[in-house]
Amino acid sequence: MNLEKKKNLASRALGISKKRIIFIPSRLDEIKEAITKQDIKDLKEHGAIIIKNVKGRKKKLVQKRKKRTQGNVRKRVNEKKKNYVIITRKLRKHVQYLKDNERISRENFIDVRKKIRNRQFRSLAHLEDYLKKGGMVLEFKKVPEEKKKKEIKKTKKIIKKTNKVKNENNKKKKVTK
Secondary structure (H helix, E strand, C coil): CCCHHHHHHHHHHHCCCHHHEEECHHHHHHHHHCCCHHHHHHHHHHCCEEECCCCCCCCCCCCCCCCCCHHHCCCCCCHHHHHHHHHHHHHHHHHHHHHHCCCCCHHHHHHHHHHHHCCCCCCHHHHHHHHHHHCCCCCCCCCCHHHHHHHHHHHHHHHHHHHHHHHHHHHHHHHHC
16 A cells, blocks of 8 residues: 555644654554545544654754853963063062162173073072172172161062962962862
């Protein structure tokens, strides 16, 4: 028996592919008599026509990507650069202090500044060690007490700033972990 036209009718009536439609062999006489879409729908309800499940994977709904707005842009901070800036500023300030108090010559000052720029010193202690070993630091001239107090305040401020930045960096690292 050729029931291809009935499969076409069923696929149009039920809105599915012909491959998914199965006619039950014992009820083929009822299926042959079906002429309208409504007859096909009734046969499906009574169990004369079975529909196979869809083969393959199900399509996932693709979510729309949120567009960036002005306030949602976050800047990525370059940690290496940040640390470089902190250390170089600290070292330059110290070398400038030595030059102002005539503890280091102008030629040595320029040389040390270039080396600071090239990241040769890891810390202030490393710089001091280099200056002492090289014999670049002259004997300290006596400075009035007021100037000493001002310099101490300045260095304390610098230390506080660097400690704040280190604490912020540590907090950021903990949050990202």
